[in-house]
Amino acid sequence: MTRDEIKTLMNAILAKQGKPSVTDENGVLRDLGFRSLDFSELALRVERAVGDELNFDAALMRSISTVADVLNFFEKTIQSARAGQI
Template structure:
């Protein structure tokens, strides 16, 4: 799954909740109005698309502060075997 695919999923989830799309990777998740429930929904959509569960640990999730961090996180998670 590409970075642009992940961003498109993020924006789909935000639009579903009546929120504005992400305007820049440098935005904080707070400024982008991207919440933990949104993160979970994106993760589930990615898992459905890939046909497998994503493997990641909670510690790496705590470091997420920006949209770039979210994209990096999911990019890494989708590459893991």
């Protein structure tokens, strides 16, 4: 799953709430109105898209504050899941 695909999923969640789309990876989640419940929904959508349950690093999750942080988090999490399948 690519960064753009994850961003598309984020934008679908934001659009459903009538919020503007993510255009800048440096955007702060709080300023965008992207809340923890939105992150949970995004996680479920990513899991469905990759067809696997993902394990999340709680310490890493606490440091997420920007769109880039979200994208990096999911890229790393997906890579770890795939590495565990080998």
